[in-house]
Amino acid sequence: MKRIDKVIDKRHAIRRGEFLYRQGDVFESLYAIRLGHFKTSIGTPDGRVQVTGFQMAGEVIGFDGIVGGRHSCDAVALEDAQVCKMPFNRMEELSRDIPSLQHHIHRLLGREIVRDQGVMLLLGAMSADERVATFLLNLVQRLHARGFAQTELVLRMTREDIGSYLGLTLETVSRTFSRFAAEGILLVKQRQIQILSTAGLRRVGNLDDTGADAAPRPLAASEQVANVPLTAS
Amino acid sequence: MKRIDKVIDKRHAIRRGEFLYRQGDVFESLYAIRLGHFKTSIGTPDGRVQVTGFQMAGEVIGFDGIVGGRHSCDAVALEDAQVCKMPFNRMEELSRDIPSLQHHIHRLLGREIVRDQGVMLLLGAMSADERVATFLLNLVQRLHARGFAQTELVLRMTREDIGSYLGLTLETVSRTFSRFAAEGILLVKQRQIQILSTAGLRRVGNLDDTGADAAPRPLAASEQVANVPLTAS
C-alpha cells in the first residue's frame, strides 16, 4: 500500500489564476490537490461558461480526461496551490498488482459520478435559496472534514463563480447572501462567511428530512454530495 | 478479450415501469442494457425528483453504486427491457488480468463523468429552447449511432420525465415542442418526433460553432454529451 507513493511525481506548484489544465489538453495525469482550491469549468460554443465544481486539498482532479484522451474542462487555481501529479497509465499498471489501489480508483470515479448527480439535483430541482444554502452547507461540511470550523468559512471564489456553479447570476447570489444575513442565518463580510444557524440554513435549503411526509424509504444517507477523505491510503 | 463474457450473467428481463434498482439498494453489479430504454433519477428529502439521465441499448448503468456500496439513484425501465448483469467485484478481479477490460471500465466511468458535465452545462447555462434542442439532438445522435434514422425518433419517456431531466416543467417542454413545430423545425405527434431541420435545431440550441466570435480554442470536440459504442469489446 505504501507503493502508491511510487505513482506520485514530485509536487508541482500552481499560482493563483493559472490553469492546471485546459479544455483540449492531452490527458496524462490525475492530480491530488495538496494545498489550495481549484475550480473546474466548461464552455458553450458561444462563450458562456459553466463552473462544474470546486475542489480542495485532499481531492483528486482530472477525471474528465480519461475518456477522450483530452481534458474536457478547464481547471484553474483559485489561490496559490500545490498538486501531486499522478500519471494515469502508471496508476492503471500499478492497480493491476495492488487491488486496494484499483478499488480506490474506482471509488474516486464513482464518487465523482455521485457528486455530479447531486449537482444535477441542485440545478434541476432547487430554488435559488435552496441552491445557495446547499452550497454553503456542502462547503463547510468538506472543510470540517479537514479540521476547520463547522460554522465559519472563507470563500475562495467570486460571486460570479458561485453563480455559474449554481446556475444563477452573481447578483442573485449576492442578494441571497444578504437576505440570509438579514434573517439572522449568516454573517456575511465579503468572502468571510459565518453561519449563525446551521438549522436555519438546513431549513431554507429544505434539507431537513423531518420525515413529515417524505419518501417512506428509510435510507437517505446517499444524499451527501461529496465527502472526501484526506489521505489516499 | 472474449473472456469478458465470463463476467456476464445470463440476461435478465425487466418490465416497463419496473425498477432495475432503487436508491438504497445494495450495489452488486453494473448492467449492460440489451434492449429497451431506462431512466435514472434521484429525489430530494421533500419528495421532488430529478431525472439524471436516459439510457438506451448498448449503454451501461449502475455506476452510482460503486462508491457507497449502495445505489444512490433509482433506475426504471421505460419499456420492456433486457439487461445483462455484470457483478462488479468479478469485473474488478478479471480486469487485473485483462488490461483491455480494465481500460474499458475506466473509459465507461470517465464517459459518465463527461456526460454529467454536459448535463450541468445544460441545466446551469442554457435557456429552455436550448435545453430542448440539445436534448433532441443528443437523442437522435445516439439513436443514429445504433442504426436508426437521423431525423426521426420515438420518445420513450413522458413530457414530465423530459422536463425533470431538463430542469423545466412538463408544460414548458410541451410548449417548446409546439413552437419548434410552428417554426417548421419539428413535426410533433405525441411521442413521435420528426426533425425537419437539424440545422434549425442547432441554431435555436446555439450549438453552431460558426466560429463567429467564439472562443479561440480550436478543439471543441469535447462538447459531445454522450456517444456510446454498442459493443463492450
Next chain:
DNA sequence: CGGCCCATTGATGATTGTCAAAGCTGGTGG
C-alpha cells in the same frame, strides 16, 4: 367502449435575470 394517463393550450404571476450605479477591498507601484 370506457377510464386513465398523458399532452396541449391558455391566463396569470412569481422568481430570477438584466441593466445600472455606487461602495468596498486588496494589491501594486510610486
Next chain:
DNA sequence: CCACCAGCTTTGACAATCATCAATGGGCCG
C-alpha cells in the same frame, strides 16, 4: 508607507422567462 486603481460586491429598478393553475382533448390499454 501610502494612495490609487481595478476588480469584486452590493443594492436598486425594471423586465423577461418560465412556473403555476386550470381546463380540454387525445390515445392507449384493459
